[in-house]
Amino acid sequence: QQQVKQSPQSLIVQKGGISIINCAYENTAFDYFPWYQQFPGKGPALLIAIRPDVSEKKEGRFTISFNKSAKQFSLHIMDSQPGDSATYFCAAFRGGSNYKLTFGKGTLLTVNP
Amino acid sequence: DTEVTQTPKHLVMGMTNKKSLKCEQHMGHRAMYWYKQKAKKPPELMFVYSYEKLSINESVPSRFSPECPNSSLLNLHLHALQPEDSALYLCASSQLQLGQGYTFGSGTRLTVV
Numbered sequence: 001q002q003q004v005k006q007s008p009q010s011l012i013v014q015k016g017g018i019s020i021i022n023c024a025y026e027n028t029a030f031d032y033f034p035w036y037q038q039f040p041g042k043g044p045a046l047l048i049a050i051r052p053d054v055s056e057k058k059e060g061r062f063t064i065s066f067n068k069s070a071k072q073f074s075l076h077i078m079d080s081q082p083g084d085s086a087t088y089f090c091a092a093f094r095g096g097s098n099y100k101l102t103f104g105k106g107t108l109l110t111v112n113p
Numbered sequence: 114d115t116e117v118t119q120t121p122k123h124l125v126m127g128m129t130n131k132k133s134l135k136c137e138q139h140m141g142h143r144a145m146y147w148y149k150q151k152a153k154k155p156p157e158l159m160f161v162y163s164y165e166k167l168s169i170n171e172s173v174p175s176r177f178s179p180e181c182p183n184s185s186l187l188n189l190h191l192h193a194l195q196p197e198d199s200a201l202y203l204c205a206s207s208q209l210q211l212g213q214g215y216t217f218g219s220g221t222r223l224t225v226v
Contacts, residue, residue: 032213032215034215036217041201041220041222042219042220043117043119043201043203043217043218043219043220044156044203044217045217046214046215046216046217049215089155089156091215093207093215099144099146099161099163099168099169099207100158100161100169101146101156101158101205101215103155103156104155105154105155106153106154106155
């Protein structure tokens with residue numbers, strides 16, 4: 001059972017454009033939703049995160065939009081740059097006695113110069 | 114630089130060898146994790162430690178043996194591995210209840226020959 005569904009699988013954007021990656025979750029017990037950026041051969045780097053009581057969070061060129069009723073959240077990268085080319089993973093965390101981070105399958109973003 | 118430090122960065126070992134992966138964090142996080150990541154896939158959880166005690170073992174084969182000597186250190190002992198165990202092994206840490214700051218190290222690239 002895939003608890004976090006991520007789309008698209010791959011995305012090609014021109015420099016300066018907007019990159020949008022979408023995720024949907026099923027378990028309403030999730031209470032923390034981070035996004036990770038991963039370059040080849042490196043570990044995932046925490047990019048930005050949001051909690052379900054907030055509808056939007058912005059950090060620089062990166063924005064998370066969160067729709068609690070639809071159980072969906074998305075990452076927007078404004079003014080996309082070639083250096084943003086990487087794999088992006090959305091994830092969901094459930095606290096309490098279970099500290100698991102459930103990942104989406106990832107999106108390979110390519111930003112063309 | 115990541116605040117979760119993993120050593121070594123690369124490791125090649127034979128199927129009869131015994132080796133250890135090391136992880137260190139100084140963020141005061143009381144939850145630490147081992148993940149395994151295959152190419153083009155999201156990280157898969159292996160073990161979770163909370164307050165230096167093993168709280169989750171995701172049915173990992175006994176040839177992988179975790180150890181948490183103190184709140185800052187996490188080891189993964191490897192013995193009699195198979196070629197299919199070749200992967201990127203990631204350590205992570207977070208605050209306990211809310212997953213705040215769930216941070217990954219850069220990983221150890223393990224090749225089993």
